[in-house]
Amino acid sequence: MVFLTFAAVVVLGAQATSLGFIxxxxxxxxxxxxxxxxxGLTTEFRSGLGLAFLGGLAMDLLSGSxxxxxxxxxxxxxxxxxxxxxxxxTDVPAGKIGIVxxxxxxxxFVVVLSRRFGGPLGFGWPSAGRIxxxxxxxGMVAALLLPVLDRSYRGFGRVVGGRGATDR
Amino acid sequence: MPRYTREIAIxxxxxxxxxxxxxxxxxxxxxxxxxxxxxxxVFKPVMEAFGGVTGGGRDLWRHYLWLVDAGKENERLKxxxxxxxxxxxxxxxxxxxxxxxxxxxxxKERHEFPSLAAMIIGEDAVGWYRMILISRGSEDGVKxxxxxxxxxxxxxxxxxxxxxxxxxxxxxxxxxSVDCRVGRTRDRGILSxxxxxxxxxxYVDVKSTMKPGDDVETSGLDGMVPKGLAVxxxxxxxxxxxxxxxxxxxxxxxxxxxxxxxxxVLGHExxxxxxxxxxxxx
Numbered sequence: 366m367v368f369l370t371f372a373a374v375v376v377l378g379a380q381a382t383s384l385g386f387i388x389x390x391x392x393x394x395x396x397x398x399x400x401x402x403x404x405g406l407t408t409e410f411r412s413g414l415g416l417a418f419l420g421g422l423a424m425d426l427l428s429g430s431x432x433x434x435x436x437x438x439x440x441x442x443x444x445x446x447x448x449x450x451x452x453x454x455t456d457v458p459a460g461k462i463g464i465v466x467x468x469x470x471x472x473x474f475v476v477v478l479s480r481r482f483g484g485p486l487g488f489g490w491p492s493a494g495r496i497x498x499x500x501x502x503x504g505m506v507a508a509l510l511l512p513v514l515d516r517s518y519r520g521f522g523r524v525v526g527g528r529g530a531t532d533r
Numbered sequence: 534m535p536r537y538t539r540e541i542a543i544x545x546x547x548x549x550x551x552x553x554x555x556x557x558x559x560x561x562x563x564x565x566x567x568x569x570x571x572x573x574x575v576f577k578p579v580m581e582a583f584g585g586v587t588g589g590g591r592d593l594w595r596h597y598l599w600l601v602d603a604g605k606e607n608e609r610l611k612x613x614x615x616x617x618x619x620x621x622x623x624x625x626x627x628x629x630x631x632x633x634x635x636x637x638x639x640x641k642e643r644h645e646f647p648s649l650a651a652m653i654i655g656e657d658a659v660g661w662y663r664m665i666l667i668s669r670g671s672e673d674g675v676k677x678x679x680x681x682x683x684x685x686x687x688x689x690x691x692x693x694x695x696x697x698x699x700x701x702x703x704x705x706x707x708x709x710s711v712d713c714r715v716g717r718t719r720d721r722g723i724l725s726x727x728x729x730x731x732x733x734x735x736y737v738d739v740k741s742t743m744k745p746g747d748d749v750e751t752s753g754l755d756g757m758v759p760k761g762l763a764v765x766x767x768x769x770x771x772x773x774x775x776x777x778x779x780x781x782x783x784x785x786x787x788x789x790x791x792x793x794x795x796x797x798v799l800g801h802e803x804x805x806x807x808x809x810x811x812x813x814x815x
Contacts, residue, residue, distance in 0.1 A: 374579060381655040381666070382583035386591060391730065393660035410540050418547050422554070423576070426569055427655065429662030429692065429702060433555025440551060444544050476661045480707065491728050499660070 368521045369404055369416045372514070376400050377420065381427045391495055394503040395469050396510060397424055401439050402465050403514045405446025417443035434479060438472045458511065465507040469500040573670075573695040580655045580666070588793075648796040649673060651681075654698070663706035663726060665689075667795060670697040674799055678757045681795040686763035686786030687711065687751060688795050701795065704764065704785060705730050712755045713764055715741070715781075716748040724749065724764060724783060732765060732783040741779055745769055749783050759798060 376397050384393050397420060404413040421436030428435065446464065453460075473496035651667035669675050671694040679691045681701045689703040690711070702709050705726040713724045713734060722737040734749060747767045753760025765783040773780050 377576070377658065378579045378583040381658040382580055383587045385656045386587050390656060390660050390663065391728070395659060397658070411543065414544060414547060418551065421551075423572065424658050426572055427576075427658040427666070429657055429664035429700065429706070429708075430659065431555055432569075433551050433553075433557075435659065437548065437551040437555060440544070440548055447540070473661070476659070480661070495728060 366412050366415070367525075368518055369408065369412055372400055372517070373397075373416060373420045373423075377423055377427065380424070388502065392498050392502050394499065394506040395472065396503070396506055398439065398442065398468050398472065398503065399465055399507045399510050400514070401443055402446055402461065402468055402507075403511055405443040406450050406461060406464075407515070407518065410447050413443045413447065414440060430476065431479075434476070435472075438475055442468045442472070458508070461511055462504045462507050466500045466504040469503040470496060473499060570695055573698050577654065577668070577698055581668070584654055647799045649675065649799055650794055650796055651675075651699075652794055653792065663689075663703040663709075663730075664692065665701050665703065665795075667699050667701060667797070668697070669797060670694050670699050672696045675699045675797050676800070679800060680751075680758040680762070680798045682762055682798065683787050683792050683795055685788060686765065687758070688787050688789070688792065690758070691797065699797075703789065704732055705789065711758060711764065712752045713749050714752045715743045715767070716750050718743050718747065721752055721754075722781070727782070730789075731768070732785055734767070734781040734783050735773065735778065737779040737781065739772070739777065739779055743767060743770060743779070743781060749781075757800060 380393075380395075380397055384396070388394065401413070401417045401420070404416050408416075417439035418436050421439035422432065424430075424435045424439070425432040445468075449464065477492050477496065649669055651669040651673075653665050654668050655666035657664040665688075667675075667681070675691055675694050677691050677693055681688045681691065687704060689701045689706075689709060692700045692702040694700075703726065704711055704724060707726045707728065709724075709726050711724045712721065714721050715734075715737070718741055720737050720741040720743055722734040724732050724734050727733055737743065745767050749764045749767060751758045751760060751762040751764060763786045765785040767781045768784050769782045771780055771782075772778070
């Protein structure tokens, strides 16, 4: 849980500040979703769920969404990851990236749908195109970030002892 | 209890808590609650640290790696400055004339409004909302609804506050709405954001003669945003889907990618410039 807490703080800080320097706001990748998916596939169920829920609440506070919306989205993603892990092989990198892309697609549609109820937001191709591009960018970032998380977690395990790379 | 059932139960408890938090968020006020305040206080230095590192990288890029055309741009800017100085002399003269005419008509003089400078310490974390976080909050006098601007024009309005930070909803967010006027024709409309980062001025009278190139400014009629703040410039004019109003795509005056500080315009008891005859009712 210590590793997840530290990773969450770094990812939240980067998501709210540094990423805006590299990516335009409308196509900013959701690296916190990458962390949630990685934790759901790698660490134990309660740790992954706790990260998703509490981290999601923190993301709500750092964004314009109503408090609780992103927490619910990330929590549902963490649960689905856990279900996928118990039923399928999830150590293939392409599979993990595919899960990230699908999760960001789904979260994008949920957020746009929730905004549609709140105001005159168009729900045509501009919204859908933005969601798709964002999901693909998140997938590309996941391809770089997932190996870093794996190596960091293994290194952390060696330094503090106890659990190794995967907790099942 | 079997492990699978236990996990589902844990998930349902957490998900149910999330639903309760989400629905209670709609009925809350716009001041941060007791659980959120410590989070902002703890996380603000983290975001400022990340922002400092990012700012250093940006400065390195701008000042050392991007100086190829600095000399030419310097010359161009000097010429433009000379032109602006000449224009300023003419405008100062017109301002004096305008003041005299206003006194003759017995209109109230508008004063400079108190404002508070704030650093931008973060932006919307997920990217689905056009929002920024600033380094000032309710302890500094910032309240929800107050407008924020840069020297170029209106940036947005304060959406919510915590003791030492505030969230500003930008005018480019689809949920933003600002009462505006077209500078030349004086037609009113409501400005809101578009997903591609621009703005749209809706509900303009169908008989309006506004055209691309016209400036858009705030009307001051909502009582919170001062009158006459630059908002942007019209790029195109179309009819609304039902044909009852005109709509104009507006390019914002403020450059959202480059801004690092904003001015929060603090309200005052008399409100801002309202329609003649209603001033004494405030």
